[in-house]
Amino acid sequence: MKKFRKVLDGLTTSSPVNPGGSPACGSAAGTPSTAPTPRELEIQETLMSEHFQICKTVRHGFPYQPTALAFDPVQKILAIGTRSGGVRLLGRPGVDCHCQHESGAAVLQLQFLINEGALVTACADDTLHLWNLRQRRPAILHSLKFNRERITFCHLPFQSKWLYVGTERGNTHIVNIESFILSGYVIMWNKAIELSTKTHPGPVVHLSDSPKDEGKLLIGFESGTIVMWDLRAKRSDFRIYYDEAIHSVSWHHEGRQFMCSHSDGSLSMWNLRNTAKPFQVTFPHDFKLKQYFQRIEGTFNVKTNSEAFVVFSGGLSYDKAGRRPTLTIMHGKAITVLEMDYPIVDFLVLCETPYLNEVQEPYAVVVLLEKDFVVVDLTQSNFPIFENAYPMDIHESPVTCTAYFADCPPDIIPVLYSIGAKHKKTGYSHKEWPVGGGTWMVGSQTYPEIIITGHADGSIKFWDATAITLQMLYKLKTSKVFEKPKSGDVGRSAELVEEDPYAIQMISWCPQSRIFCVVGISAHVILYRFSKHDANTTITSLEVRLQCEMEDVISPSDTENTPCFSDPSGLSPQPQPPSPRSNTPDSVRDSIPCLKVKDRMIRMPPGYQAELVVQLLWVDGEPPQQITSLDLNSAYGLLALGNCNGLVVVDYLQKTVLLCMSTLELYGSADPLQRLTRSPRKNRQSTSGLTELSDNQVSLDLERSKSPTSDHVNGHCTSPTSQPCPTGRARVPGGPEGPRLARRGPGRPPFRKAQSAACMEVSLPVSSLTEESRENSFSRSRSSSVSSIDRETKEAVTTLQFVESYGRKSDTLPMPCLWVGTSLGLVLIIPMSIPMDEQERQEDPVTVAPTGTVLMLKGSVLRFAFLDCGGALINSPYEVWRDQHAPDDPDRPRKRKLVNFSPSSSQEASGDGHLAVVCSERQAKVFFMPSQACLYVHNITESSFVLRADVVSVCNSVCLACFCANGHIMTLSLPSLRPLLDVSYLPLTDMRIARTFCFTNGGQALYLCSPTEIQRITYSQEMCDNLQEMLGELFTPIETPEAQNRGFLKGFFGGNAQTFDREELFGEAAAGKASRSLAQHIPGQGGMEGMKAAAGGVVGELARARIALDERGQRLGELEERTALMMTSAETFSKHAHELMLKCKDKKWYQF
DSSP, X not given: OOOOOOOOSSOOOSSOBOTTSOBSSOOSTTEEOSOOOSSOOOOOOOOOGGGEEEEEEEEEEOOSSEEEEEEETTTTEEEEEETTSEEEEEOSTTOEEEXXXXXXXXXXXXXXXXXXXXXXXXXXXSEEXXXXXXXXXXXXXXXXXESSSXXXXXXXXXXXXXXXXXXXXXXXXXXXXXXXXXXXXXXOHHHHSOTTOOSOOOSEEEEEEOSSBTTEEEEEETTXXXXXXXXXXXXXXXXXXXXXXXXXXXXXXXXXXXXXXXXXXXXXXXXXXXXXXXXXXXXXXXXXXXXXEEEEEEEOSOBTTBOOEEEEEEEEESOSTTXXXXXXXXXXXXXXXXXXXXXXXXXXXXXXXXXXXXXXXXXXXXXXXXXXXXXXXXXXXXXXXXXXXXXXXXXXXXXXXXXXXXXXXXXXXXXXXXXXXXXXXXXXXXXXXXXXXXXXXXXXXXXXXXXEEEETTSEEEEEEOGGGOOEEEEEEEGGGGBOOOOTTOOOTTHHHHTTOTTOEEEEEEEXXXXXXXXXXXXXXXXXXXXXXXXXXXXXXXXEEOOOOOOOOOBOXXXXXXXOOOOOTTSSOOOOOOOOOGGGSOGGGOOSOOSSOBOXXXXXXXXXXXXXXXXXXXXXXXXXXXXXXXXXXXXXXXEEEXXXXXXXXXXXXXXXXXXXXXEHHHHHGGGOTTOOBOOOOOTTOOOSSSSOOOOSOHHHHHHHOSSOSOGGGGGSOBOOTTTSXXXXXXXXXXXXXXXXXXXXXXXXXXXXXXXXXXXXXXXXXXXXXXXXXXXHTOOOSOOOGGGTTOOTTTOOOEEEEEEEEXXXXXXXXXXXXXXXXXXXXXEEEEEEEEOOOSHHHHHHSOOEEOOOOEEEEOSSOXXXXXXXXXXXXXXXXXXXXXXXXXXXXXXXXXXXXXXXXXXXXXXXXXXXXXXXXXXXESSEEEEEEETTTEEEEEEEOOXXXXXXXXXXXXXXXXXXXXXXXXXXXXXXXXXXXXXXXXXXXXXSSOOHHHHHHOEEETTTEEEEEEXXXXXXXXXXXXXXXXXXXXXSOBSOOXXXXXXXXXXXXXXXXXXXXXXXXXXXXXXXXXXXXXXXXXXXXXXXXXXXXXXXXXXXXXXXXXXXXXXXXXXXXXXXXXXXXXXXXXXXXXXXXXXXXHHHHHHHXXXXXXXGO
């Protein structure tokens, strides 16, 4: 237990706190400041370093850059290999496991040990790995590294422990799966082909044993050569030389025929009775031009009473531009061509039986595409696809931002699911999902979790992330709020964001009130309300002119000879009607938004319905700066947003703008940097409305010395219900628009194209740096929320939060406040007066009065949080959700129900003050309010900077979690800021991770580990201990199906497959040992990892301790036995020596 006592006793120390709130000596971690607090604080901190541990939990989404595919027909487990060395194992929903090769080499091929709970992977670094799947966290048991040859193809027969490995040199080696050691039996390429052949046959591209005789191995070479090798006789039965290159081979189940696919788009069928030439050559897609064939896999002559199936990919000509990848299904004489959205990587035909010599009954085709995963139902004539059981469409549009909410209200997930289910696609197969292996049970310690992803096309997806699963709940398209650009009319933002003008940058969601707010890249904010009923409404649009007038940050001495003009009337000039768009020069494009909001009545379906759009306007031919911070509060009915030019506060209940000020003007006379503004720039325009360039330029220049709202001279602004606000106005339907800008104003970085989170910038652009260096480095201390802002001349609003707090030191009771953090490390507190009565709230103005209160930190401010005097987290007030479009009930009128928003509750909770936690890029501080005394300060990092910081609940307490640009994840105790965890989790950070990393309650976090995958992690020791119970089991004990009895006649005429003992041929006794220099065996850690995985938590610790004691006792016993043997040996030696001495005692030297 740790207590903190700060008593007002009039004592002073040698390290006073400066007026800005930053201690003079604050370099030590968790250093208490010297300022006393108004009361005695007794806060017990329960979190210790033992409560934290970093561990990956589960990965969601489509495997990035897939390369290989495999399926276990008995266990019904699917495996997907990737170019980065990852392996994804999929079963029934909930059974989803990701494995990673440490080398990071691409996975070339996958081979299941069918129904054995093991998997063989062949990687691009010419290494074979054997994975143990009989544990929840698979691990490598053995590895075999080839030193002199490159692996090109592998084949493992069913129920065999010998793996055939083909190489680039054309040789075929054989590996013992149990020991992972090479056999001395090798099929050399020069022995496989005829001696008279003058050319090398090329790499091995196919290996398979004959369904009729396991002692015959079919070897396919890239050049078109096919060899049937007799393993017993060690010679070839026949050789086929074909003119076209071979891509794949497929056997008939009776073992008498096989089919080959070739590079010219042809299929050749061969009969073992006559291998001189193919008995049939077909061109399924008959084109005269050169064609390319990718792969074939199929079964033909499936049954006597059914027609054959032949499935292949490719085979189409190159002549047509824009031709889509296809999968062709030939069923009898019918040919069905399925067009795919992406190129086909691999596909598999799923059959019930694992025996290749039995009648094959295909029921599905698994198709692995470059960016999608499709399963086709072969049992229905129209070949429908199955509805995907996994979240493979996260990347349907590139992910640009994420949000993670744990411990949500329990009713929100069913409501979102019911709404989203109405918009699901139809036409899927009604059969059960064919990949149903493994077992998974929902754990006892589960709570509702929701992940929200924002995308480049403006769409929002809500995902149910409860119990380490991920399921799509609801999809929202924000682009529907705006008008589509007309044909022939280039969009106003085309030169700014190109094809992604609706890309989502930030998300703010209040689960209790179900109010949702998004920030788009075109400097717009959309506010949504949730309703279970459809509605016909008009979207309100507010257009805000937010422009900073500061030319430069200068010292007071520089302004001695610089006149500062002010607007004597205190009001902006009246707007003047603009000229038509076609006649307005591009250089003076002004007071128009980037996108046009629909101004007509719109029918909105149930779900989230747009209510308000706030757009920043162009100013003097320069585009609005992107929004860098956002917060909303449902109890206050307020929305705040900020960028590098200033701050805007919107009353979304009254649909008005309350405050629109530059950041510098918010300080008033309390600016700690003592900055002044230069005289206004030339050719500036009016501050509000749609205006054109005036001839009287001098008068305008005199009036443009201050921010758009000149009412803010005294730091006070009232709601525009009684007086129209000059900075924000309701959008005029059909109003004239400015021209399309052909050039951009100086000093204003244009909007960049909306990129996915995989490549969005985090560090600020620097003119001396190249584009490549900006994309790949964190060289400058910059926050991800202030991208594209020059901090030397701009002070951006980087974080905002509404809360019940104290705006002034003299306040005795908390009141609604807005905390504002900037990129210069300054914190402002803006108190507000909000009417309490519901009717008054709709009619009376809300007063916003900046007080000039300033706190200071190092680096850009990232996060605010507030604790009561007991150390508990203070939640912001919120409004309980009510459906505004529900039918009226006269007995139960709908009224606003507010939580944590009343003088009595606020006084009880925080009447004696509260603690404010402020975290910046480099520093964290804890202030006591209302005295604003800095209690604790901790310098988080000196060499790097914090990208993400959140105050989260862990183990019934709270802590500050930080993610740094150097890949470190840290947690600090609250309020003492004592370091609890500091782990270098990510060795190399990139922009994608920086843009999407976020913490949540319960010790969880997530980030986009690839453009298509979400990685969830935990930093809680408790969750790490319970992770084994949460994960699914990949292996389920299933009895291997028995082989069919083919009958006497088929057996008599050679229909039965012949078996032989491979051990006799490939074992060390018969084949000898392989050369040690050919391959190197590397033992894995699968057994030890399995033991560690099975023994998790306290029971595991006890088990490990017991094992250690047993091992120690065993070693002690062995030592005791060896000691006894040594003593016996010593006694025997002494006895024999004594006898020898007595025997030789009386002898002379010449008697020896």
